[in-house]
Amino acid sequence: MPQIPPSNAAPRIAELMRELLGFPHVASLVAGEAMAGDGAAIQLHDPATGEKTESYADAGPAVIAAAHEAAARAQAEWWGKTASERGRILWNVARLVREKAPLLAELEALSAGRLIRDIAGEAVRIAEMFEYYAGWADKLHGEVIPVPTSHLNYTRPEPYGTVVQITPWNAPLFTCGWQVAPAICAGNAVVIKPSELSPHSTLVVARLVELAGAPKGLVNVIAGAGPTAGQGAIEHPGTRLVVFVGSALAGARIAGAAARNLVPCILELGGKSANIIFDDADIHRAIPGAQAAIFGGAGQSCVAGSRILVHRAIHERFVDLYGRATATIPVGAPMDRAALMGPINNLRQYEKIQGMVRTALEQGGRLVTGGAKPAHLADSDGYFYAPTVIDGIRPGMEIATEEVFGPVVGVTAFDSEEEAVALANATPYGLAGAVWTQDVGRAHRVAARVRAGTFWINSYKTINVMSPFGGFGKSGYGRSSGREALAAYSVTKSVWVETSQTPTMTFSYSPE
Known part of the structure; x- marks a missing residue:
C-alpha cells in the first residue's frame, strides 16, 4: 500500500x-x-x-x-x-x-x-x-x-x-x-x-x-x-x-x-466490553467477528470489543490465528476503498493509545502484533496506528479496566463459565459484550449474567435504531x-x- x-x-x-x-x-x-x-x-x-x-x-x-x-x-x-x-x-x-x-x-x-x-x-x-x-x-x-x-x-x-x-x-x-x-x-x-x-x-x-x-x-x-x-x-x-x-x-x-x-x-x-469465546465456538467465525468488534472504526467506538476472553483449551491456537489474521488488515487513508482501517481522529487520542500500549507491555502483556504505526506508513504524519493484539492481560492491569478507544485488544484466558462471567463484569463499565458458543443454554446464561446494556450471541456490533441502546455503571x-x-x-x-x-x-x- x-x-x-x-x-x-x-x-x-x-x-x-x-x-x-x-x-x-x-x-x-x-x-x-x-x-x-x-x-x-x-x-x-x-x-x-x-x-x-x-x-x-x-x-x-x-x-x-x-x-x-x-x-x-x-x-x-x-x-x-x-x-x-x-x-x-x-x-x-x-x-x-x-x-x-x-x-x-x-x-x-x-x-x-x-x-x-x-x-x-x-x-x-x-x-x-x-x-x-x-x-x-x-x-x-x-x-x-x-x-x-x-x-x-x-x-x-x-x-x-x-x-x-x-x-x-x-x-x-x-x-x-x-x-x-x-x-x-x-x-x-x-x-x-x-x-x-x-x-x-x-x-x-x-x-x-x-x-x-x-x-x-x-x-x-x-x-x-x-x-x-x-x-x-x-x-x-x-x-x-x-x-x-x-x-x-x-x-x-x-x-x-x-x-x-x-x-x-x-x-x-464509554465501555470496556468483553468478547467471550468458549472452546466449542466456531473459531473461523469468531476470529473475523472479534476483528470487526475492535478494529472497525479503528477501535474508536464505545461498544468496541476491546477485551477477548478465550477458553484456555483453545487460547494458544486462537491467539496464533487471530494475531496472524490481524497483521494482514490493510490500513489506509479514509478515501481508500481497499483499506479496512483508517487513522485515529486526532493527535491527542493517538498519543493516548501509544501510552496505554506501553503501559500494558510494562505491566507484563505480550505483544502479538501491532503496537506502532504500520510499517508502510512509518514516514507519514497521519495518525495511523496498526491493529494491535496484546496477550497475557490480567485483571487489574490498566488495559483490562480502562477504555483505550483505539485499535488495541487485550486477550485473557479463562477456565470456566463462572470465571468468564466474573472477568467480563470486572470493570466499572457496562455497555456491551458478546459470547461465542454453540451451547444454546450457556449462551443465554452468559447473556443474562454479564452486566451490559447490549449483548450479542455469536456476532458483534449489530445496532439498529429500533432497538434500545445504553449502558450501566460508568x-x-x-x-x-x-x-x-x-x-x-x-x-x-x-x-x-x-x-x-x-x-x-x-x-x-x-x-x-
Missing part, C-alpha cells in the same frame, strides 16, 4: 460544505443562519496527514443565548403542529439525507478521518433513523387510568422543551441522527454541540431538518469546545434536558453541572434509541377531570 500523499482535504471540505450547507466554513448554525463565534481559535487537522485544514472561533455566550432563544421559538411552533405534520417533516428529512448521502459520506470521511467504505452505508442509516421516528410521531399517546374516584384521569406525553445534546468526534454523523431524530419526534427543539474536532456533518443534518419543513431553529448547532461552549449551553436557564455521548470522566462532570440546575441527563458513555444511563428513547425525551403529565355532578367536598359553600 503506498504512502499517504499530501491531502487536498481542505478545499474539498469547503466545496462540500458550500454545496450542502450554503457556506464553506465552520460556524454555529442558529435559526438557519451562520453565526461566528468570538472565542479562541480552534484548529482542525486532517487525520490522514496531520495537515492543518481550517480554524474557526469558539462560540461564546452570545451564540449560546441566540441558539436557546431560537430553539424556544421553534419548539413552540413545532409542538403546535399536528403529530401527523411532524411525522411528514421527519420523513422529508430522511428523504433529503438519502439524496445527499454520497456527499455526506465524503464530507464525514474527509473531516473526521473515517473510512468511506464504512460511511457510505452509515449515511443511509441516518435516513432510516428519521424514517423510524417519523412513523412514531402520530402514535405517541397517553393512557386512561382507572382511578377509584369519580375522576377521569389520563396522561399526556409532552416534550421537555429545549434539549442540549453534546456529541463526540468518533462518529459525528451517526450520533447526530441517533440523538436528533427521537428528540424532535417527541416534540423538543435541539441545541447540539458536536465535538469541536468534527462539527461538519452535524451542521449539514441541521440544515436538512430546516429544508425538510421544520421551523428555523428547531435544531441549532453550536460550534465550539466542551469546557466553554458545551458548558455554557448546559448552564443556560433554558436547558430542560442534557444528552451527552462521550467519556465517563466528561459525563460525570456534565451530569454534575446539569444537576446544579436540577436538569435531568441521558448519558451514553457506561451511563438512559436509552437513546428504540421506543425507549421517546420515553427518555418526554415527560408525562397526569390530567384529572371531575365527572360527578355531586362530588364529595371537604369544604362547603352556600351562595347568598
